[in-house]
Amino acid sequence: MSDNMTARILLDGHGGDGAPDVVLDALQQILTSSSTKAKFGVCGLEEVLTPALESRGLLDQVEIVPSAEFIEMTDAPAIAVRRKKQSSIHVGARAVRDGDWDAMVSAGNTGALMAISKLILKTLPGIDRPALASMVPARDGGTFFLDIGANVDCSSDHLVQLAVMGSCYLQAAEGIENPRVGLLNIGTEDGKGTDVIKATAPRLQASNLNFIGNVEGTDIFSDRVDVIVCDGFVGNVALKTMEGVASLILDTLKQELTSSITAKAGALLSRKALKRVKTALSPSEHNGAPLLGLNGIVVKSHGGADAHGYACAIEVAIREVEAGLIERTVEAMNTMAESDT
Amino acid sequence: MSDNMTARILLDGHGGDGAPDVVLDALQQILTSSSTKAKFGVCGLEEVLTPALESRGLLDQVEIVPSAEFIEMTDAPAIAVRRKKQSSIHVGARAVRDGDWDAMVSAGNTGALMAISKLILKTLPGIDRPALASMVPARDGGTFFLDIGANVDCSSDHLVQLAVMGSCYLQAAEGIENPRVGLLNIGTEDGKGTDVIKATAPRLQASNLNFIGNVEGTDIFSDRVDVIVCDGFVGNVALKTMEGVASLILDTLKQELTSSITAKAGALLSRKALKRVKTALSPSEHNGAPLLGLNGIVVKSHGGADAHGYACAIEVAIREVEAGLIERTVEAMNTMAESDT
Numbered sequence: 001m002s003d004n005m006t007a008r009i010l011l012d013g014h015g016g017d018g019a020p021d022v023v024l025d026a027l028q029q030i031l032t033s034s035s036t037k038a039k040f041g042v043c044g045l046e047e048v049l050t051p052a053l054e055s056r057g058l059l060d061q062v063e064i065v066p067s068a069e070f071i072e073m074t075d076a077p078a079i080a081v082r083r084k085k086q087s088s089i090h091v092g093a094r095a096v097r098d099g100d101w102d103a104m105v106s107a108g109n110t111g112a113l114m115a116i117s118k119l120i121l122k123t124l125p126g127i128d129r130p131a132l133a134s135m136v137p138a139r140d141g142g143t144f145f146l147d148i149g150a151n152v153d154c155s156s157d158h159l160v161q162l163a164v165m166g167s168c169y170l171q172a173a174e175g176i177e178n179p180r181v182g183l184l185n186i187g188t189e190d191g192k193g194t195d196v197i198k199a200t201a202p203r204l205q206a207s208n209l210n211f212i213g214n215v216e217g218t219d220i221f222s223d224r225v226d227v228i229v230c231d232g233f234v235g236n237v238a239l240k241t242m243e244g245v246a247s248l249i250l251d252t253l254k255q256e257l258t259s260s261i262t263a264k265a266g267a268l269l270s271r272k273a274l275k276r277v278k279t280a281l282s283p284s285e286h287n288g289a290p291l292l293g294l295n296g297i298v299v300k301s302h303g304g305a306d307a308h309g310y311a312c313a314i315e316v317a318i319r320e321v322e323a324g325l326i327e328r329t330v331e332a333m334n335t336m337a338e339s340d341t
Numbered sequence: 342m343s344d345n346m347t348a349r350i351l352l353d354g355h356g357g358d359g360a361p362d363v364v365l366d367a368l369q370q371i372l373t374s375s376s377t378k379a380k381f382g383v384c385g386l387e388e389v390l391t392p393a394l395e396s397r398g399l400l401d402q403v404e405i406v407p408s409a410e411f412i413e414m415t416d417a418p419a420i421a422v423r424r425k426k427q428s429s430i431h432v433g434a435r436a437v438r439d440g441d442w443d444a445m446v447s448a449g450n451t452g453a454l455m456a457i458s459k460l461i462l463k464t465l466p467g468i469d470r471p472a473l474a475s476m477v478p479a480r481d482g483g484t485f486f487l488d489i490g491a492n493v494d495c496s497s498d499h500l501v502q503l504a505v506m507g508s509c510y511l512q513a514a515e516g517i518e519n520p521r522v523g524l525l526n527i528g529t530e531d532g533k534g535t536d537v538i539k540a541t542a543p544r545l546q547a548s549n550l551n552f553i554g555n556v557e558g559t560d561i562f563s564d565r566v567d568v569i570v571c572d573g574f575v576g577n578v579a580l581k582t583m584e585g586v587a588s589l590i591l592d593t594l595k596q597e598l599t600s601s602i603t604a605k606a607g608a609l610l611s612r613k614a615l616k617r618v619k620t621a622l623s624p625s626e627h628n629g630a631p632l633l634g635l636n637g638i639v640v641k642s643h644g645g646a647d648a649h650g651y652a653c654a655i656e657v658a659i660r661e662v663e664a665g666l667i668e669r670t671v672e673a674m675n676t677m678a679e680s681d682t
Contacts, residue, residue: 137589138589139589139592149527152527152534152535153535153536184578186490186493186573186574186577186578186581193493193574194493194494194574195494216577216578216581217577217578217579217580217581217582217583217584217585218581218582218584218585218588219585220582220585221585221586221588221589222585230578232527233527233534233535233575234574234575234578236527236558237525237527237557237558237571237575237578237579238558238578238579238582239558240557240558240559241558241559241561241579241582241583241586242558242582242586243558243559244558244559244560244561244562244563245562245582245583245586245587245590246586246590247559247562248478248479248480248562249586249587249590249591250590251480253594260613262613263613272601272603272604
């Protein structure tokens with residue numbers, strides 16, 4: 001990052017359901033309500049971004065990084081990567097690679113964002129593949145969960161790398177000194193699970209990570225673990241299962257609470273409580289899925305995030321930059337290579 | 342089953358948190374409140390079961406099948422299988438194998454129940470490994486989900502067998518004529534997922550199952566699919582994730598609803614609605630996890646189930662017997678072998 005410790009954050013002006021309005025509303029929220037010293041840019045079509053910034057009175061405070069095109073949510077990632085080389089994601093990733101900006105935030109097509117970031121930024125030394133991670137709600141605030149879909153098949157090497165990346169992220173972005181790392185399994189006893197998992201546990205045990213052993217699906221929401229590591233297939237299914245259950249419960253509750261006069265009155269009185277529950281569980285409260293293991297900071301915002309959610313993703317990027325996530329990860333991978341022989 | 346179409350159900354008098362009381366209370370519920378013609382037996386230590394049946398006035402209606410010992414929840418399954426050959430599960434499985442009883446229900450140690458059932462009953466022709474399945478709550482009542490932990494690594498053959506077993510189960514136990522079968526994946530498009538899954542989809546497509554394609558974690562709770570097939574690692578993680586989220590949400594709600602006078606009054610008024618939500622999502626409403634693919638009917642009740650939950654598991658066993666699940670599965674596997682060449 002730049003010498004004076006001012007994080008320089010570049011936002012993708014396209015991608016996601018409400019771009020560029022959601023992106024710029026989020027930026028406006030941060031500029032008016034927080035005391036951040038960060039400097040911001042928006043990448044995308046000038047003819048779209050200029051009037052949108054102007055109408056918000058932000059034209060002087062935010063730099064436009066022009067791109068000739070952008071990737072639609074419907075574009076096939078593999079094709080967008082090769083054919084849309086002047087897209088806002090391509091231009092943004094190159095700007096981060098070249099050191100003009102410290103981080104990029106995008107609500108665009110996840111597959112394309114991951115592929116382009118990997119192509120342009122490359123992975124850090126010792127990291128084979130970048131990972132996609134997410135903070136999920138838990139009894140102690142949140143559990144950091146990775147991989148959530150970038151890597152369908154993971155070897156033991158990959159799982160060890162995920163553990164290092166996740167641990168460094170929590171140190172950098174959440175200030176947790178010694179994050180507790182768990183390996184997702186179908187039982188807590190040794191000897192459970194697939195061959196890959198059985199080979200991974202002793203390596204994590206021997207490392208200087210704070211490895212607490214195997215954890216189960218129920219532990220994701222507990223207060224006993226900070227980072228949970230699993231392959232991207234399992235992580236993606238678990239994450240979507242969470243979304244599905246939460247939505248089923250809240251819908252059932254809503255239905256039941258409007259089914260009788262008494263319940264309706266009850267719902268009215270307990271409205272604030274219900275709202276707080278919904279907020280605590282809302283994905284937008286935990287928005288900002290970092291792409292980890294890249295030689296550059298990239299944060300993915302949920303495509304359906306509102307301005308508040310998008311602002312959370314921007315804040316994740318600022319914290320990653322300010323805490324030196326990249327340098328931390330490089331150092332931790334070196335330490336792991338020494339212990340893991 | 343016996344010629345006069347009376348299902349003969351043998352209950353394991355041991356295993357689970359509240360045995361034998363929960364088991365016999367459940368049986369009493371069924372005998373007094375339902376019009377079932379089924380005949381019941383309880384397997385276990387005579388000195389324990391005789392007074393327990395007597396105190397409930399059930400000694401004349403229920404046969405005791407004596408066993409010399411039983412498996413504790415803390416016994417290691419592999420050791421219990423070999424060293425406790427006179428356990429209630431061993432004796433019960435042999436009684437089903439020998440045709441004396443049509444089905445066994447047990448709340449005992451899942452690993453031991455699966456291993457002993459497989460050893461004594463064997464699998465059906467064409468089925469390599471038995472599966473463990475569960476009905477999970479969904480918008481249309483329930484989704485049948487398998488495997489949930491019996492088979493950690495599944496080949497494409499195993500997934501195809503799971504699809505057949507799941508489809509036959511829903512036809513037999515729930516009377517769904519043409520169950521919609523989905524393959525759990527990380528996206529609905531073709532070409533997503535692991536190599537095993539990519540090899541499985543076309544085989545299910547070519548079969549005469551009602552295969553609707555790939556489904557995602559969120560679809561488990563939707564009304565678009567009846568049977569979801571996945572390997573036991575993924576299924577176990579997803580199931581425990583569901584449990585974890587549901588418990589987190591309901592606890593958060595409880596906490597919020599007791600945090601202020603207004604909310605407390607609201608909670609009081611909406612108590613019935615909240616209770617109905619809890620009931621709809623309760624595992625005991627969906628209790629009775631069938632062990633499928635065995636040459637004999639075995640149903641696992643949750644170890645912590647109450648009498649109502651255990652009664653649900655007994656009813657699952659009765660329906661499986663009455664609808665001829667075994668014969669249906671054999672026939673469907675033959676049909677699959679013809680299409681899948």
